[in-house]
Amino acid sequence: MDHAHALQLRTATTGDRDWIHELRHRVYAEELGQHPVDPTGRLSDGLDGDNVYLVAARGETRIGFVSLTPPWVGRYSLDKYLTREELPVLAEEAPFEIRVLTVEERWRATTAAPLLMYAALRWVAARGGRQVVAMGRTDLLAMYLAAGLRPTGHTVRAGAVSFEVLSGSVAELTKTVGERHGRTLERLRAGLDWQLDVPFAPRADGCEHGGAFFSAIGTDFRTLTRRHEVVPADVLDAWFPPSPEVRAVMAEDPAWAARTSPPTGAEGLLAEIARARGLPVRSLVVEAGSSDLIFRAFGRWLTPESRVLLLDPGYGEYAHVTERVIGCHVDRLPLRREDGWLLDPARLAAATRSGRYDLVVVVNPNNPTGRHAPADALRAVIEASPARTRWWIDEAYLGYVDPADSLVGLATADPRVVVCTSLSKMYALSGMRAAYLVADEATAAELRRWTPPWPVSLPAQLAAVTALRSPAHYAEQWSRTHLLRRELAHALSELDGFSEVDEGVANFLTVTLPADGPSAAQLVRECRRHDVYLRDLSPMSPAYEGRTVRIAVRDTAENARIVAACRSSLHALTTRVRVSR
Incomplete structure (x- = not known):
């Protein structure tokens, strides 16, 4: 690529700030009359120290910019025009504000403005953004609507210019842009010098995982x-490697393990889990990894009308399945850095007391915060919660705390509670794919009915059974x-x-x-x-x-x-x- 002539998209540097202030003055003061003319020929505002600017340029020639206000700033430009009661999305959704999309006059007929909007969307998505708000000039409303933004019903005026207040879900905007403009973006990509610290395109499945190695x-x-x-x-x-006993059984006859069909219902694995954990066999369901269990169970229980509560931050698979695959209404209980990322049982109880949730998901210990909530504290919250609310407790990392501090006992007795446990991480079997859940017998039987035969491979069954016999x-x-x-x-x-x-x-x-x-x-x-x-x-x-x-x-x-x-x-x-x- 000839970077001297390619359209460059990058984060603004300190050296760009004078040009940004000068261009804003030329457009919004001199051209549009939104602000009074300033003798200095510069226009800035109180958010400049907190905003992020993305810049489009060709070589040394700057073409345009767009401004982003992240939610952690704690205030928005829209606060000057509307209260949080009038625009509750500002208080409820922690949105990213996209504003001041500005392009030099000679470049306005080019793709610079749409590409800056796309860059802003990708930057927001890469920072975990789920909602955006924007002020779009009324005379350019068609451009914003084409990108998937929707009017909130509020119009504001600034000087001689009127703006529509717009909002949109990052997931829906990403989907809309891909469907409407995906081919155009791929064509334009060849001529871009993309210098942003975010991927140009999202993953095809919309879910971010590790494993880039x-x-x-x-x-x-x-x-x-x-x-x-x-x-x-x-x-x-x-x-660490699997136990010596696991390595021995895998090495004993790998050709046989590769070519032989496993026990149809993983009966031996179920029996070994029951023995090791002191659980009834009929309360267990096994699958090829916890993701298999999540997709299978949630697909049976939830619909687009369901409402789900997740911890935030939390394991991304749950948001992906509930929000993007099934299309549920998803709320989040924020875990806060200033609280040491700890889950406060009182806040969880308050959030779930109303009975509005069909499912609450708690990963414990939580990934990615690394915090653990004692089982007794969670048990008290669950037992006091409404009868209609189902609880999914993910204990994939519990062994690092105390395997005995588990809610599996509650899960066998309370039809609202399911505990999911991966054998992958704790037993060095990630490549094998084996996991199980614990539920009351009726729930477990229903999920087993929708589980195909041979859910776990023979090598995985051999390894998992042997691992459970090597606790020391x-x-x-x-x-x-x-x-x-x-x-x-x-x-x-x-x-x-x-x-x-x-x-x-x-x-x-x-x-x-x-x-x-x-x-x-x-x-x-x-x-x-x-x-x-x-x-x-x-x-x-x-x-x-x-x-x-x-x-x-x-x-x-x-x-x-x-x-x-x-x-x-x-x-x-x-x-x-x-x-x-």
Whole structure:
């Protein structure tokens, strides 16, 4: 690509600010009469210190910009025109405000304005945005409607200019843009110099997962030797191997395990789970991983009319299935950094007391915050909740706290409660795909009725059954994980460039970058140059403000590589930030 002539889209630098203020004055004061003419020839406002500007340019020629106000700023431009009661979306949805889309006059007939709008949508989505609001000039309303924004019924005036107040769901806007303009965007992409720290296009399935490390190994499995060079800390797979007994049974006759159909209903696996956990077999359902259980169960229970409550931040699969696959009405109970990301049982009880929710999902310990709520506290909230509300408790990481601090006993007795547990993360079997849920016998029987035969492969059944018979090995590895996490957290906290290192209680930790430093996406991308893969948490929730990275605990040698990659990457990025300013 000839970058000198390609349309460049990037985040504004300090050097762009004078031009932005001058262009705003030329357009909104001199041309449109929205503001009085200022003798300085510059126009700014009180949000300039908090806004993010995206700029379109060709070489040294700046073409246009768009302004974004994230919800963590705590105020919006719209506050000057409407109260929160008149526009409740500002208080209820934590939207991102997109405003002041401005293009130099000679470039207004080009694709600059639509591409700036698209860039703004991608930036918002990459920071976990779920809702946007905008003020669109009434004379340009058709352009905003074509992008999928919808009027809220409010028109405001600023000087001689009238604006429609618009809003839209980020998921719906992304879908609309893809359906209406996807081919055009792909054609334009070839001529773009996309410098934003967000992917140009969303994932095809709309759900953000870890596992990007496989792009370095190769998903066609032709270069598997690369697995020895890559540190896969962007997924929460176990750092330790399965127990010696598991490795022995897998090695005994792999050809037989590969070619032989497994027990139809995974009867032996069900019996072993029941024995190990002290549960009735008839209260269990097994599938090929927890995602399989989530899709199967939620697809049976929920409809687009259902209302669901999720924790925020929380495991992204739940939002994907409920909001995007099924189309439920989804509310979120915010977990707050200032509260240490802890789930407050009193707030959860207050949110669920009305009985408006068909399903409440609690991941405990929570991923990605790494916080755990005691089972007794959750049990009290659940028992006091309305009879119509079903509870889904995800205990995939409970072994790192205490396997006995579980709600499986409640699940067998209370038809409103289901506990889901993955065998992947705790037992080093992620590649095998095996998980189970615990419910009352009627609920379990209904889900088993909709489970196909051979739900778990023979290698996975062999491995899972054997793992459950090796509790001492895994208890030792879980204990060792805490030591490795503490060592990794200490080493990362000594680096110059993180504002916070947060351990949590499971097999991962998080690091947060300062507001005036590089973004989480930039750190993740830079670490990949060292074959170290980390997880940018920004798309999960705006609570992370685009600044938090999750790091899976690995063994001592790989943890050392993580620290070295972060050190090198932080130095490179902060140097670039200083130069750009």
